Amino acid sequence: MKNKREETEKKSKNIAISLYEAFKSFCTALPTLFGVILLISLFHTFVSKQMISSVFTGNVPGDTFIGSMIGSVSAGNPLTSYIIGGELLKDQVSLFAVTAFIVAWVTVGIIQLPAEVTFLGKRFAFTRNGLSFILAIFVSIATVTTLTVIQ
């Protein structure tokens, strides 16, 4: 009986230590995380929807590339990317460009890159973001082509 109680106490103590270790590890991450949050807010305050739609030229391949680029340097809730994407479609920006834009928005994180490099390593972060940028263009081409075929 006593042994069981001791074991339970030991277990809860170990869980508490594990949680404390996790908390300590997170505290180390806080300056980087605060930096990323401040950077995202700066982006939201200084870059407007109008600024984003003004960079598209009407040339489909070029716009797809630009879409992926703008999506990559943008950050924030994906909902915002859908709203901007919807507005871009209304402004006659091609679906290729808009798709590349919304995919890159959520898969590439240039603003979060310092945090990703800190935790997951330079090589991993750069390879992952580079590949996601290229794949956003591929996903956009594949999606719109498939839609054209099935419609």
Added chain:
Amino acid sequence: MKDKTVTENRDKKKRKEKRSFGGYFLCLILVLYLFLFFFEPERIMDSLKSSGVMCIKIVPILLVVIAFMGILNFFLNPKSVAKHIGKESGMRGWFWAIATGILSHGPIYLWYPFLEQLRDQGMRSGLAAVFLYNRAIKIPLLPVMIYYFGTKFVIVMLVYMILASLAEGKIIEMTKG
């Protein structure tokens, strides 16, 4: 015993490096804020307010991530990690990475320490990339996406995104990113 001390020293060194990088990065951003404040004081104040709101918003998810990390610390060992998401995981590993990526919530940067911890225990880098890519698929936001782009578009795009995530994971594993 010796191994344990070596690991502890490595962890301490890593933590110290991370703290100093984070400190420099935060200082750089604060200098940028200060610089911009002289030209656009109102916008900078808005930006600071919005950062405050964002910090408050992420508190619940921050607690969830810390709890996850603590629980993982307690229950997982390199052997079980290897079985589910490590070298021996095979197809099951890809499936777990996709499913957990889709189901995870909150800002992406909050999940980096969690992934770092898993990788230290033996998680495959490719699976970390698949997890991060699939975080782009947000089930609660799908109705809004369908409203703007239509059901067919959303289904087709999501299928290609999952395929793209697998391609990315495979390439990262091949290049040992």
